[in-house]
Amino acid sequence: MPASLPPAMTPAPHAPAVSAALTETNVRVNSDFRGDRIVLYGAVFDPLSRPSDVVVIVRGPDQPVRIARKSRVAGVWINSRPVVFQGAPGFYIAASTRPLDDIARFGELRRLEAGVDHLAMNAPAEQTTETRYGVRDVVVSRLGADYLDWRRAVVRLKTAEHLYDVDEHGVRFVDKGLFRAEIPLPAEAPIGQYTVRILLFQAGQPVAEKDRTLTVEKVGVERGLYLWAHRRPWSYGLAAMAFALGAGWAASSAFRRD
Amino acid sequence: MDIYLPIAEVSVNAPLLVALGALVGFISGLFGIGGGFLMTPILVFLGIPPAVAVASMSNHVAASSMSSVISYSRKRSVDFRMGGVLAAGGAVGSVAGVEAFRWLRLLGQADLVVALSYLVFLGIIGGLMFWESAGAILRRRRNAPEPPRRERRPPWLYGLPLKLRFPRSRLYISVIPPLLLGAFVGVLSAIMGVGGGFVLVPAMVYLLRMPASVVVGTSLFQIIITTALTGVLQAGRNQTVDIVLAALLLLGGVLGAQFGARASARFRAEELRALLALLVLLVGLRMGLGLFFTPHEPFVLMSGNG
Structure with a gap:
């Protein structure tokens, strides 16, 4: 999970705060499930009314990703050895009031795992090959110079399956201090516990946060x-x-x- | 009306699946084949994970073969002893095939092997069938006589040990060739999600020299046993059988097969065979030629968490 805010910034006077609620905390997957839209309402409490940005991150249960690259061998395109990325969420959407790069700097976004480019898919630093389930030479590691290509491919393919997304205008202020976000959940979304993290940014700094949980479960x-x-x-x-x-x-x- | 499939974990259009089941059922009734080779690629194309498509097809093929084998057995055109020997080989083959498929999935090469199997087997069978049926059509057009059928059976069939009498097929041959044939079809059934009738029927006619009257019924009988075993193994080992998917396909498939069987009476046998050969070739090429084109997306996500 992404790092939390340092506790030191909460007790200051006139400190801004954020609060939010999901209109639905249980998504029930039954035979006519075709995806869903999760609606979230929230409020920013700030006595000084400083300009605020809100980022809502919905994250599904982590699922290791196995990905292979096709290469040409004797005229035929075949898959390379599959590479396993650990720590990739099964579902991820970052919705915000403005493009994330305008809200905060790279370092903050990376620390908060805000945005698909900042997900901590931790392929361990050193090159290791393991034997898994009797299959030799499964690479679970950083891939040298190609590492970024592989990482981008994971994000691209997950985005194509509607499992990862970035919505730069997915959060809207509907009234003074009151915001609304709508998160599309596709039928392919994995089953499990989701976390919804609501982050309040002021002047490029995260100043308050709130976590909510969402359960996607099969029923009937x-x-x-x-x-x-x-x-x-x-x-x-x-x-x-x-x-x-x-x-x-x-x-x-x-x-x-x- | 969409329906969420519990094992495949995707939402599909139910009437579309029933209609496709009916279409493939019609084709299977028309040609007297299982139709798995057609249905599995369609399911994959619709976005169902290949592992789930292959495994669920075992249930579908077992059910549709069951519905047709009963009428064949009433006409006494099932050689149960030969079917049993083929199925014994098939059991070994399907266990090996399910394990091989599991291993290939972990290696990330399942797609390649499935595509190559389609290209090679459908290509060869479709090509041979087309050659044979086109020849028959041309001969009929020219009013040429049938070429004399070689009644002499290949000597290797008789040189092998472990001979057994098959009264209904009027054969006295070694059990080794049918066992091997059954095992081969069992592997195909696990890897390609097909019944294997398109391999079994020609092999029974040309290799084992069984009488044409018992070939289709016996092949169906063997397919039921092999696919039943494959289906249970796929469910037990890989948890990839989606019963809702199989049931939807079945609903249309059963109806379609009945109409197909009735329609087949209106065509000449060699014309039907030529059509089927073209269909088989087309599916094989469609599945296999993708391997030779440069892909738009060089990366691919592997299904399953391995």
């Missing part, structure tokens, strides 16, 4: 089938096959012509 039949398939895979497999064979048999009797 989808949840039952998913849990069955993952917790008791063999009984699920047998039942699924019995169902399929039974359906085939039933169909042939229904269409019997003699």
Whole structure:
């Protein structure tokens, strides 16, 4: 998780503060789930009314990313060894009132992991190869000079799947001190606990923050089938096959012509 | 009307899937094949993760073969003993295929092997079928006589040990060739998400020299056993069987197959074979030629967390 603000800046007098609430804290994934829009309302409390910027970061559960690069071998394009990036969120959106680069400097954004370019996908510094699940030479490491290409490719491909995004005008002030943000959640969004971090910036510095959580969970039949398939895979497999064979048999009797 | 698939974890259009199931079912009824080679690429194209598409197709193929094998067995055109020997080989092949597929996924080479298998096997089978059926059509146009069929069976079939009598096929041959054939089809079924009828049927006719009347029924019987095992193994080892997806495809597939079987009576056998050959070639080329073009995106995310 990104680093928190130093505790020293909270107790000062006239200190600005930020507060926010999600209109929905549980996203229920059922059979007609086609994605959702998470709406967030918040308020900036600042007795001195200094110019403020708000950044809302929605982050899904971390999922290691396996990525390969295609290269040409004997006329055929084949995948290289897959490279594993650790610490990549399964879902990430940074919405803000202005482009992030105008709100704060590089160092602050990097420390707060604000923006897809600042995600701490920690491929360990030294080149190590490990044996995983009996497969030799899986690289879990920095990739020398090409490292940035690989990193950008992760972000590009995740963005293409609507799993990563940066919305430079996703947060709007609707009234004095009152802001609203709308976060699109695609049907492909991973299941799990999400954190929503609301950051208040003034003069390029983060001055207040608030964390909220959001749960994306399967419900009903989808949840039952998913849990069955993952917790008791063999009984699920047998039942699924019995169902399929039974359906085939039933169909042939229904269409019997003699 | 979209529906969220619990295992594939994507949202798909349900009527579209049912319609595609019906279309592929129609084609499979028309030609007397499983149709897996057509359906699996379509599912991948629709955005379903390839591992889930391949595994769920096992359930779909098992169900559709089940619905047609019953009518064949009523007509006594299933050689259960030969089917059993093929299936014994198929069981070994499908266990090996599921493990191989798991290993290939971890290596990141599953896509390559799937695409190459489609290109090579569909290319060869489609090419041979097209050559044979085009020849038959031309001969009929010229009113040329059928070439005499070589009734002499290949000697290697008889030189091998472990002979067994297959009364319904009127054969007395070694069990080794059918076992090997079954194992090969089992591997294909796990890796390509197909039943393997397009390999089995020609092999039974040209290699084993089984009578044409029992070939399709016996191949369906073997496919049921092999795909049933593959489906359970895929669910148990890889957790990739989506029963909702299989059920949707089945709904359309069963209906389509019945209409296809009725429509097939209106065409000549060699014309149907030529059409099927073109379809097989097209799918093989579509799946395989992508490997030779420079990709727009040089990087690719691997599914599964390995």
